[in-house]
Amino acid sequence: MEFTTTVPATIDLAIIGAGPHALTLTTHLLQKRQRIRGKFLVFDPSGRWMSQWEHQFRALEIPNLRSPAVHHPDPNPFALRKFAQSRPNELFPPYDLPGTQLFEDFCQDVIRVRQLQEQVIPLAVKSIEPLRDHLRFRFCLCLQDGQEVIARRVVLTMSSAQIQIPDWVNQIQTA
């Protein structure tokens, strides 16, 4: 079978979903350890960062965020204020709430500066199976096109309102 996007067979960290939580996690990890670049992949069927966020804000015609300007995916809390220096009219009272377009442009700048676009694999993750290989724990991710990836760590950032507790959690023996 030929795949449109070929993914590596193994990866250190798999992040599922490419919304603001995934972007925030990624920028913080890279700030802490540049070496993690190339060791993680982000899976999202849209193939883009922030697609669901942008879609939802557009659909509801939300003009500005409800969270103040320090809440954003860059590790530096003042980065959005700095970005907005030439666009002061897009920070709204009472707490400098960022305009929707300003916030989206800022996030795209974060993605561009950190060269993160290439990290998003345009595939959904259909299932996650825990693997035990000797003393090593791994996860096998089955992707929507049938490919499989073995990941050492997995982070779910899919914004699901449902708590996701895998069946195997109940089998963990506690002392």
Ligand SMILES: Cc1cc2nc3c(=O)[nH]c(=O)nc-3n(C[C@H](O)[C@H](O)[C@H](O)COP(=O)(O)OP(=O)(O)OC[C@H]3O[C@@H](n4cnc5c(N)ncnc54)[C@H](O)[C@@H]3O)c2cc1C
């Ligand atoms: C009206 C409204 C106003 C809001 N205002 C604010 C605000 O001002 N400030 C604020 O911080 N928050 C605000 N929020 C909340 C914000 O929208 C969410 O908290 C945020 O989008 C969640 O981010 P996320 O990264 O968890 O998920 P999302 O942005 O929802 O992204 C999840 C991604 O996961 C992907 N995905 C799902 N399933 C899979 C799968 N199986 N495999 C691969 N990918 C998958 C989806 O395609 C999606 O792109 C608001 C929400 C609403 C409804």
